[in-house]
Amino acid sequence: xxxxxxxxxxxxRAVALDTAGAASGYGRGSGGNPTSAGVERxxxxxxxxxxxxxxxxxxxxxxxxxxxxxIAMAGVRSAEFRELLTSTLAGxxxxxxxxxSDLLGIFGSGTYRPDGYVLVAGTGSIxxxxxxxxxxxxxxxxxxxxxxxxxGFWVGxxxxxxxxxxxxxxxxVTALTELVLAAVGLPLTPGSAGGRxxxxxxxxxxxxxxxxVQLAELAPLAFAVPDDPVARDxxxxxxxALAALLAAARxxxxxxxxxxxxxxxxxxLLAGPVEVRERLGLPxxxxxxxxxxxxxxxxxxxxxxxxVTVGAELFERVQQEVARVRLSR
Amino acid sequence: xxxxxxxxxxxxRAVALDTAGAASGYGRGSGGNPTSAGVERxxxxxxxxxxxxxxxxxxxxxxxxxxxxxIAMAGVRSAEFRELLTSTLAGxxxxxxxxxSDLLGIFGSGTYRPDGYVLVAGTGSIxxxxxxxxxxxxxxxxxxxxxxxxxGFWVGxxxxxxxxxxxxxxxxVTALTELVLAAVGLPLTPGSAGGRxxxxxxxxxxxxxxxxVQLAELAPLAFAVPDDPVARDxxxxxxxALAALLAAARxxxxxxxxxxxxxxxxxxLLAGPVEVRERLGLPxxxxxxxxxxxxxxxxxxxxxxxxVTVGAELFERVQQEVARVRLSR
Numbered sequence: 001x002x003x004x005x006x007x008x009x010x011x012x013r014a015v016a017l018d019t020a021g022a023a024s025g026y027g028r029g030s031g032g033n034p035t036s037a038g039v040e041r042x043x044x045x046x047x048x049x050x051x052x053x054x055x056x057x058x059x060x061x062x063x064x065x066x067x068x069x070x071i072a073m074a075g076v077r078s079a080e081f082r083e084l085l086t087s088t089l090a091g092x093x094x095x096x097x098x099x100x101s102d103l104l105g106i107f108g109s110g111t112y113r114p115d116g117y118v119l120v121a122g123t124g125s126i127x128x129x130x131x132x133x134x135x136x137x138x139x140x141x142x143x144x145x146x147x148x149x150x151x152g153f154w155v156g157x158x159x160x161x162x163x164x165x166x167x168x169x170x171x172x173v174t175a176l177t178e179l180v181l182a183a184v185g186l187p188l189t190p191g192s193a194g195g196r197x198x199x200x201x202x203x204x205x206x207x208x209x210x211x212x213v214q215l216a217e218l219a220p221l222a223f224a225v226p227d228d229p230v231a232r233d234x235x236x237x238x239x240x241a242l243a244a245l246l247a248a249a250r251x252x253x254x255x256x257x258x259x260x261x262x263x264x265x266x267x268x269l270l271a272g273p274v275e276v277r278e279r280l281g282l283p284x285x286x287x288x289x290x291x292x293x294x295x296x297x298x299x300x301x302x303x304x305x306x307x308v309t310v311g312a313e314l315f316e317r318v319q320q321e322v323a324r325v326r327l328s329r
Numbered sequence: 330x331x332x333x334x335x336x337x338x339x340x341x342r343a344v345a346l347d348t349a350g351a352a353s354g355y356g357r358g359s360g361g362n363p364t365s366a367g368v369e370r371x372x373x374x375x376x377x378x379x380x381x382x383x384x385x386x387x388x389x390x391x392x393x394x395x396x397x398x399x400i401a402m403a404g405v406r407s408a409e410f411r412e413l414l415t416s417t418l419a420g421x422x423x424x425x426x427x428x429x430s431d432l433l434g435i436f437g438s439g440t441y442r443p444d445g446y447v448l449v450a451g452t453g454s455i456x457x458x459x460x461x462x463x464x465x466x467x468x469x470x471x472x473x474x475x476x477x478x479x480x481g482f483w484v485g486x487x488x489x490x491x492x493x494x495x496x497x498x499x500x501x502v503t504a505l506t507e508l509v510l511a512a513v514g515l516p517l518t519p520g521s522a523g524g525r526x527x528x529x530x531x532x533x534x535x536x537x538x539x540x541x542v543q544l545a546e547l548a549p550l551a552f553a554v555p556d557d558p559v560a561r562d563x564x565x566x567x568x569x570a571l572a573a574l575l576a577a578a579r580x581x582x583x584x585x586x587x588x589x590x591x592x593x594x595x596x597x598l599l600a601g602p603v604e605v606r607e608r609l610g611l612p613x614x615x616x617x618x619x620x621x622x623x624x625x626x627x628x629x630x631x632x633x634x635x636x637v638t639v640g641a642e643l644f645e646r647v648q649q650e651v652a653r654v655r656l657s658r
């Protein structure tokens with residue numbers, strides 16, 4: 001049995017499948033990244049997701065367990081993490097643990113081909129060039145303070161700054177004001193100058209009281225009022241910033257599709273009114289493939305790890321199988 | 330005896346003067362703002378500066394002390410701060426403590442006239458309209474995360490982001506790279522791709538290890554290479570951001586000079602190659618008066634508090650007297 005895991009910062013997804021690509025179980029857990037969740041909680045989340053995925057799969061099986069787990073994840077993996085992970089998963093019948101890149105997981109969720117690009121905009125943003133099934137170059141991913149152009153934080157901070165400026169009469173009036181004040185639980189009718197000043201100081205106090213990166217939570221508000229000139233300007237700038245990130249990863253020798261991940265890009269920009277595909281400035285005919293997460297890609301990587309060649313037909317089967325077990329759970 | 334105090338975030342300045350504007354002593358202390366330094370340390374800094382200013386002044390005097398202290402400062406003043414301040418200064422012979430605005434202190438350092446504008450860009454940025462010796466409107470000052478356009482943080486963050494992008498091959502090459510790496514103590518010769526990658530990860534690690542607002546310390550580097558296109562672009566954008574801040578404070582009915590404060594504006598932008606005065610878009614003939622701090626203005630406010638009218642002649646005397654005691658100390 002193969003176990004394919006997409007261990008993200010906020011949630012972890014696991015699927016159990018055989019070497020023919022038939023999936024038998026699906027499980028979810030909390031954030032499985034040791035950098036953000038801590039080693040013990042990350043291992044526990046991964047173990048929980050695998051256990052849930054195996055739940056139905058092992059019920060009818062009499063074979064001795066000897067599973068291989070492939071885990072797609074970002075960031076640094078300490079020896080401590082690897083050891084705790086290996087021993088914890090051994091208790092679930094996992095004989096071998098293979099760690100891979102979250103970027104390969106996302107890429108493999110969109111295509112079985114060996115070359116192409118990844119562009120992700122969630123809370124942060126990052127682009128990568130994939131060549132011969134390997135990550136050849138990474139651009140961005142430098143965090144909210146120093147990078148992450150076009151990301152959820154980047155959009156959310158611009159939304160917050162635009163509303164602060166508007167309440168301060170130092171920027172244009174925007175429909176975002178009402179949405180942001182509602183989002184932080186402040187009164188919605190700052191009619192008088194005094195009311196506006198109170199709303200401003202209340203908003204500033206609340207936003208500084210939280211972690212800076214939480215400004216990313218305001219990003220969806222920009223997509224809620226795409227006809228607002230201030231919101232639209234922010235979204236166009238975000239699209240251009242992501243285009244620049246992708247352009248920095250591109251080389252003429254490497255073609256292939258652009259696999260798009262992250263909620264800001266997939267559910268926001270690509271689904272919204274801003275012409276993101278045009279702004280990305282891609283060569284004619286380049287496919288842009290939005291994906292929800294990296295779990296299909298983790299399954300593809302697990303199959304390859306087991307020596308299985310994944311072509312168009314098997315890739316399509318894996319996609320359908322993952323969708324099926326995800327829904328039936 | 331009047332005691333005029335400019336209590337800032339990083340340092341506090343005090344001058345002792347009589348009602349004719351003759352200064353007799355000058356003192357300095359650490360940060361005197363209770364919001365940033367804490368109540369006890371702020372009061373101690375203000376007391377220390379006053380004590381130093383009184384040092385020479387009281388030595389030959391036989392009169393019983395009955396000084397008035399006027400303290401120009403930003404931010405919220407709690408009852409706790411006022412009480413500790415009053416009791417501490419009473420021990421130095423201060424009979425009455427008057428708290429005033431740091432913006433009026435800066436404005437009064439540049440002009441004795443009742444109307445005009447203040448524009449400050451230090452670590453943060455703020456603009457104000459002064460009418461009839463009172464602060465009529467404040468724009469900006471919303472901190473590094475939500476405002477402070479054109480400030481030291483704003484410039485410093487753009488410098489850091491430009492260098493991160495350059496090292497990531499995702500932005501133009503810039504002379505800032507060498508300066509920033511030297512400033513954080515990293516090797517200066519990232520010749521190879523591997524060396525650049527190490528410099529990038531080292532820089533990112535060091536900048537995230539400090540408080541975000543410390544990025545303001547990188548702002549002076551932009552002024553060090555004004556011919557660098559990346560640096561120049563940042564400085565021009567900063568000038569435009571400050572112009573927008575000032576424009577939001579302006580009304581046609583209120584004329585008068587623009588008093589400029591804060592090291593980024595006074596020692597950086599106004600002294601540099603960017604044509605800031607032109608970019609501010611001021612009415613023809615508007616005077617822009619750079620000032621070092623708010624201590625002259627605090628002296629002007631103290632004189633007014635004592636019932637003295639400050640006109641051109643007395644204002645000039647106060648300026649000269651403060652400069653004299655500052656130098657002779």
